[in-house]
Amino acid sequence: MNGLFKKTNLNAAFSIASEIISMVSSENCNDKLDTFLYLDAISHDEFIVKLLNENIDMIMKPSKRTLLHAFIGEYYDKYIFSEFYYFEDSIFDNGEYEDLHSMLEQVRMILEDCGLNVDEWEERIEQLITKFDLEYEKDEPVIKPLEKEVAKLIDDMRNTTLALKNDVVEKVFFLLFSNKKFLFDFNLIISEYITPQNLPQNAFNQYNHIIRCTSIPKWLKNGILYRDRATCQQCGADLSNSLFIQESGRLHFDHIIPLEKGGTNDSTNFQLLCSTCNFAKNDTLRLPDYHYQMFW
Numbered sequence: 001m002n003g004l005f006k007k008t009n010l011n012a013a014f015s016i017a018s019e020i021i022s023m024v025s026s027e028n029c030n031d032k033l034d035t036f037l038y039l040d041a042i043s044h045d046e047f048i049v050k051l052l053n054e055n056i057d058m059i060m061k062p063s064k065r066t067l068l069h070a071f072i073g074e075y076y077d078k079y080i081f082s083e084f085y086y087f088e089d090s091i092f093d094n095g096e097y098e099d100l101h102s103m104l105e106q107v108r109m110i111l112e113d114c115g116l117n118v119d120e121w122e123e124r125i126e127q128l129i130t131k132f133d134l135e136y137e138k139d140e141p142v143i144k145p146l147e148k149e150v151a152k153l154i155d156d157m158r159n160t161t162l163a164l165k166n167d168v169v170e171k172v173f174f175l176l177f178s179n180k181k182f183l184f185d186f187n188l189i190i191s192e193y194i195t196p197q198n199l200p201q202n203a204f205n206q207y208n209h210i211i212r213c214t215s216i217p218k219w220l221k222n223g224i225l226y227r228d229r230a231t232c233q234q235c236g237a238d239l240s241n242s243l244f245i246q247e248s249g250r251l252h253f254d255h256i257i258p259l260e261k262g263g264t265n266d267s268t269n270f271q272l273l274c275s276t277c278n279f280a281k282n283d284t285l286r287l288p289d290y291h292y293q294m295f296w
Helices: 011-024 031-035 044-054 057-062 067-094 099-113 119-137 142-162 165-176 178-191 217-227 275-281
Strands: 251-255 270-274
Touching: 011 031, 011 067, 011 099, 011 165, 011 178, 031 067, 044 067, 044 178, 044 251, 057 067, 057 270, 067 099, 067 142, 067 165, 067 178, 099 119, 099 142, 119 142, 165 178, 178 275, 217 251, 217 270, 270 275
Parallel strands: none
Antiparallel strands: 251 270
16 A cells, blocks of 8 residues: 555544435435525526536546546635524524524534644634624624624634635545445536536547546556455455555456446445456446345
8 A cells, every 4th residue: 555644533523424325315406406506696507517527637547636536626625615604694693692502502613623722712702702892881882893803803713714624625525435336426426517518629539438447557456455454345255365456467457337327437346246247237227236244
């Protein structure tokens, strides 16, 4: 493997990954996406087509930054924006400044998992609430300056949370990349938009399929081998019994969603199969029969 290790806390990543799985793997995924995109006033179709065009290079050949990274990043941006938007709207409309505590709770896990001291935010909120209480005791309270302080605190909290995006995206990707059912669902959704009408014509061959990448990078082969535990993801055959495993001819790095069915060369669209299962699967759609190694 690549020898890279990270010390991390995955509590917030599990929560975000769970919400993304719930959306993508839902039978009414499009409706959930539309609801999620409400504040942006765009449809799920517009969102996905824009995502694909902005990341066309990932469709054409495997990259360490994947379509899934891009999707998680977009999800995170919109999640943070919507969380703060609704609380901010409530705080200023109702004058319920105690809601600042609730707003902090919504992002507390993210902040703490990324090593930030949330106590400092608690102190700022308490100081502001105390100022409001003192001001309201006056016969003619002056609230506008304090409202500006609230707006500044909210902006600071939002910007701090958004600045953690890259860290959060990597953690969520780590979890989702191991979920083969999710990868199938994610790439299947993407496949519906892989058409010359949505993407540049030069991305397609004469059959209107994405042009097959000429090679698979060693780093991706290593990553798939590690994730799939050198096991065929259809029949469960052990493919690890050769010292020259990658040159043995038994390993096939297969497109989960075939290019003929709208699949892409994105790194998330590959799995490990034995030669028998790969030839039998050919260009059909088949959900991976995920096999994993028991710990004991």
